[in-house]
Amino acid sequence: MSINGRCGTRDGYKRGCRCGRCRSAERVHAQGRRDRARILVANGTAPVPADRHGKVGTYTNNMCRCERCTGAMREYIRSYRSGRGGRR
Numbered sequence: 001m002s003i004n005g006r007c008g009t010r011d012g013y014k015r016g017c018r019c020g021r022c023r024s025a026e027r028v029h030a031q032g033r034r035d036r037a038r039i040l041v042a043n044g045t046a047p048v049p050a051d052r053h054g055k056v057g058t059y060t061n062n063m064c065r066c067e068r069c070t071g072a073m074r075e076y077i078r079s080y081r082s083g084r085g086g087r088r
């Protein structure tokens with residue numbers, strides 16, 4: 001198996017080459033993915049389909065903090081408390 005011309009790319013790594021250049025190409029790629037995910041969460045701009053907003057699950061699972069999702073969460077907490085017959 002030859003990976004001539006693919007060294008230093010993720011393709012070389014995927015083809016089984018573990019030389020320094022291929023490993024660093026793979027590492028840079030993995031690092032970039034992690035950074036993007038972190039940035040998305042930090043900015044509260046995780047990709048959520050438009051019709052999923054306004055749900056508690058979107059607030060908790062997708063970390064969405066838009067007006068509709070925070071509103072749904074607030075509503076959920078309120079009904080949860082009153083639903084348990086708490087003191088008035």
Ligand SMILES: [Zn+2]
Pocket residue numbers: 006007008012013017018019020021022
């Ligand atoms: Zn290589």
Ligand SMILES: [Zn+2]
Pocket residue numbers: 048052053054058064065066067068069070
């Ligand atoms: Zn939302």
